Amino acid sequence: MAADWVAPLAARLAAGEDVVLVTVAAVQGSAPRDAGTTMLVGASDTELTIGGGHLEWQATAHADRLLAGGGRPQVVRYALGARLGQCCGGVVWLAYERISANEAAAWAQHSAALAGGARLQRRLAAGDTASTWQTGAAACATALLGGPEDWHFVQDIGGSAFPVWVFGAGHVARALVRQLLPLGATVTWIDTRDQAFADVDTSGVDTRLTDLPESEVAQAPAGTFFVVMTHSHTLDFALCEAIFRRRDFAYFGLIGSHSKRASFERRLRDRGLAPDRLREMTCPIGIPGIVGKEPSAIALAVAAELLSLHHARQLLHQAGRPRLSTIPVRPDLPE
Numbered sequence: 001m002a003a004d005w006v007a008p009l010a011a012r013l014a015a016g017e018d019v020v021l022v023t024v025a026a027v028q029g030s031a032p033r034d035a036g037t038t039m040l041v042g043a044s045d046t047e048l049t050i051g052g053g054h055l056e057w058q059a060t061a062h063a064d065r066l067l068a069g070g071g072r073p074q075v076v077r078y079a080l081g082a083r084l085g086q087c088c089g090g091v092v093w094l095a096y097e098r099i100s101a102n103e104a105a106a107w108a109q110h111s112a113a114l115a116g117g118a119r120l121q122r123r124l125a126a127g128d129t130a131s132t133w134q135t136g137a138a139a140c141a142t143a144l145l146g147g148p149e150d151w152h153f154v155q156d157i158g159g160s161a162f163p164v165w166v167f168g169a170g171h172v173a174r175a176l177v178r179q180l181l182p183l184g185a186t187v188t189w190i191d192t193r194d195q196a197f198a199d200v201d202t203s204g205v206d207t208r209l210t211d212l213p214e215s216e217v218a219q220a221p222a223g224t225f226f227v228v229m230t231h232s233h234t235l236d237f238a239l240c241e242a243i244f245r246r247r248d249f250a251y252f253g254l255i256g257s258h259s260k261r262a263s264f265e266r267r268l269r270d271r272g273l274a275p276d277r278l279r280e281m282t283c284p285i286g287i288p289g290i291v292g293k294e295p296s297a298i299a300l301a302v303a304a305e306l307l308s309l310h311h312a313r314q315l316l317h318q319a320g321r322p323r324l325s326t327i328p329v330r331p332d333l334p335e
Helices: 006-014 053-069 101-115 171-183 211-221 232-243 259-270 275-280 295-319
Strands: 021-026 037-040 074-079 091-099 120-125 132-135 141-146 152-157 162-169 187-190 206-207 223-230 253-254
Touching: 006 037, 006 101, 021 141, 021 152, 021 295, 037 053, 053 091, 053 132, 074 152, 091 152, 101 120, 132 211, 152 211, 162 171, 171 187, 171 295, 187 211, 206 275, 206 295, 223 295, 232 253, 253 295, 259 275
Parallel strands: 162 187, 162 223, 187 206, 223 253
Antiparallel strands: 021 037, 021 091, 074 091, 120 132, 120 152, 141 152
């Protein structure tokens, strides 16, 4: 599961704030969000969302009571029907965990490990005072097992890497990076110009200035989504050659027209690239149907293309993993 909630939680704790962590522990039938979705509830505001609507309102109210009165972690069952003011028709189990600012150091370590690419699993059970953590691969993405008195919750965090390396820092690239960050992408952003990022908020982005951006390609992890959109066709072509030296990327997109693609294909074949590998290059980029030329429109189309491919890869990965049930063994947890 994505780890986008861990760093904000660690930051709130470091600032001296107690927080209630609300997690969708399990889902049965139709629901606003999937299992593993998380919301943070502080004394004055909330961060992230478990789907909005009356469910989120009730969850926030319940979390506020825990903030005020304390208590051990708990799981609450919600039927998404007329009584709750929602028409999804499914059932959601929410896990509530009050986390004290005194735990800031431990959560800072979890956040740093995830930022470094670690895969973690946390476990929470009835009667626990806090979750326990371990490193390494686990058996499931998210699972809630047991009943009202003996439930236990398991959650994989990290391991669903979405690394995107963007070459070029023009208007489209800037819009694309803004689109990608909230989607859970780990963005590495590379340009040759000294002032490329001078007036840009690069929080959460690995920015690199280099005279030879093509030399950076070899440093990217396997499964990287490469997006090439520099200011120079010469540089674009050098990056194409460097990317094609690899055979382990998830996506390679080159901004440009059909004529640019034809020109690059011809030059790549002349340089000895096997013709059947040309299909690994996407150019033009972006999902069909968005025809606007505005940077924000192009970025939206490209972000949608990357996200759809990332989700498809996740589904294939999950299909090959052993999984525990994501529905409670005894679906009689308290409502």
